[in-house]
Amino acid sequence: GNSVTQMEGPVTLSEEAFLTINCTYTATGYPSLFWYVQYPGEGLQLLLKATKADDKGSNKGFEATYRKETTSFHLEKGSVQVSDSAVYFCALYNNNDMRFGAGTRLTVKP
Amino acid sequence: DTGVSQNPRHKITKRGQNVTFRCDPISEHNRLYWYRQTLGQGPEFLTYFQNEAQLEKSRLLSDRFSAERPKGSFSTLEIQRTEQGDSAMYLCASSSTSGGATDTQYFGPGTRLTVL
Numbered sequence: 001g002n003s004v005t006q007m008e009g010p011v012t013l014s015e016e017a018f019l020t021i022n023c024t025y026t027a028t029g030y031p032s033l034f035w036y037v038q039y040p041g042e043g044l045q046l047l048l049k050a051t052k053a054d055d056k057g058s059n060k061g062f063e064a065t066y067r068k069e070t071t072s073f074h075l076e077k078g079s080v081q082v083s084d085s086a087v088y089f090c091a092l093y094n095n096n097d098m099r100f101g102a103g104t105r106l107t108v109k110p
Numbered sequence: 111d112t113g114v115s116q117n118p119r120h121k122i123t124k125r126g127q128n129v130t131f132r133c134d135p136i137s138e139h140n141r142l143y144w145y146r147q148t149l150g151q152g153p154e155f156l157t158y159f160q161n162e163a164q165l166e167k168s169r170l171l172s173d174r175f176s177a178e179r180p181k182g183s184f185s186t187l188e189i190q191r192t193e194q195g196d197s198a199m200y201l202c203a204s205s206s207t208s209g210g211a212t213d214t215q216y217f218g219p220g221t222r223l224t225v226l
Contacts, residue, residue, distance in 0.1 A: 004152075032213040044153070044201065044217040051213070089152050093213040096166065098143070100152030 002027045006090045006101035013080055013108050021075040021104045023064075023090035031094035033057075033066055033073040038087045038103070047075075047088070080108045112136075114218035116202050122224045123192055130188045131221045135204030142185050143215060144177055145201040153201050159185060160207065192225045199223075 007022040025031065035047040035057070048057030053068035062077045073090060085108050090101040115134045123129050135142045141160050145153035156175065157167045161182040170176070174192075179185040189196055199222050203215040 034214075036217075043219040044203075046214065046216065049214060091152070093215075096158070098155055098215065100154075102150065102152050 002031065002092060002094050002097050002099045004090050004092055004099050004101040006088075007104050008102070009087075009104040009106065011104060011106045013106070015082055015108055015110050016079045017108075019075070019077040019080045019084075019106070021088055021090075021106070023073045023075065023101060025071050025073065025090075025092050027071075027092055027094045029094060031092040033064070034091040034093070035062070035064055035073070035075050036089040036091060036100075038089065040086070044089065080106070082108045082110055084108050114202055114204050114216055116200075116218040116221050118221060119219060120222050120224075122226065124226050125192060125194060127192055128188065128190045129192055129223060130186050131200055131202075131223075132184055132186050133202030133218060134184045135202070136206075136216060139204035139206045139216075140182070141205045141207060141215075142179060143203040143205075144185070144187050145203065146171070147199040147201055147220070156187075189223075192223075194225045197223055197225045 003026045005024050032051045034049045036044045037047045048059040050057040050066035056065045064073050064075045087103045087105045089103045117132045143158040144156040147153045157177050159179040174190045177187045199220040201220045202218045205215045
């Protein structure tokens with residue numbers, strides 16, 4: 001079946017630090033992969049997506065590359081800001097089935 | 111594009127009562143999804159519609175949960191005989207099957223249910 005496993009949090013970084021949040025998946029076929037972000041008090045927002053192997057999704061300085069050989073879609077940002085503090089969810093969509101990871105809470109301190 | 115809206119944003123009810131939530135999708139989206147999110151977890155898929163047809167409902171949590179989308183626009187999720195374990199955030203999302211972006215879902219702000 002389809003499933004997503006992401007790095008447990010919480011993650012605390014200083015401003016301008018490098019961020020990596022790991023995400024691996026299990027799926028048959030060729031799922032689409034996503035990162036969603038949930039800011040405090042707000043709903044889920046699509047951050048980036050990739051639909052096929054070796055695609056790189058990017059938005060707001062965040063990047064993730066669809067790695068089929070390692071079944072991974074790790075989220076990275078070179079220099080985080082306080083405003084990036086949020087919960088990040090990795091997700092996959094495969095055969096009309098959407099699965100989310102448990103979320104990773106990121107706190108960025110000035 | 112006004113986004114996905116959900117009402118009410120918060121609902122407090124007593125155990126055993128019925129509750130109904132409403133979702134209005136993005137206007138041109140023909141697919142609508144319902145999820146439940148509990149504290150510290152990712153959203154858990156419940157059911158989805160394409161237009162007015164409910165194409166998947168086997169993952170509704172129990173027969174106390176039901177959903178409708180009678181005219182293919184807004185949808186309602188009803189929970190009958192609520193239990194304290196139903197306390198959660200209920201999320202709605204929508205997507206479009208045209209333009210090759212069926213997989214991309216846009217979420218509403220959610221309805222937070224508290225069952226006393």
